[in-house]
Amino acid sequence: MKLRSQDLEALETAKQIIMKDYRWNISIYTLSHRVCINERKLKEGFRQIYNISVHAYLIQIRMEKAIELLSFSDKPIEMVAKMVGYKNRSSFSREFKKFYGKPPSLSEDIVNNKTA
16 A cells, blocks of 8 residues: 555554553544544554554553553552453453463463563
């Protein structure tokens, strides 16, 4: 896909919005309107530039924030789930396990394996 400089700026802005507003369930439609780019160009251009889909990037940011909160605070899993944008513990736990291969209750093991 051919991307113009204004498209690249819009994609970078979209990435920044996701990083800042990861707690909210922002749709592709809403995000594309916020950065003034059509939905197709947002989805395809984002993947082309960043090698990840918009949705996968949102999950990645949420999981990075979650592991940080679980490892370096005493907040319960339910609270962390809400803080990173999940409505309940079960959907958060399912996504966390899919992303890290372990449940959130074992977040310390995940951090220890990254630093080892």
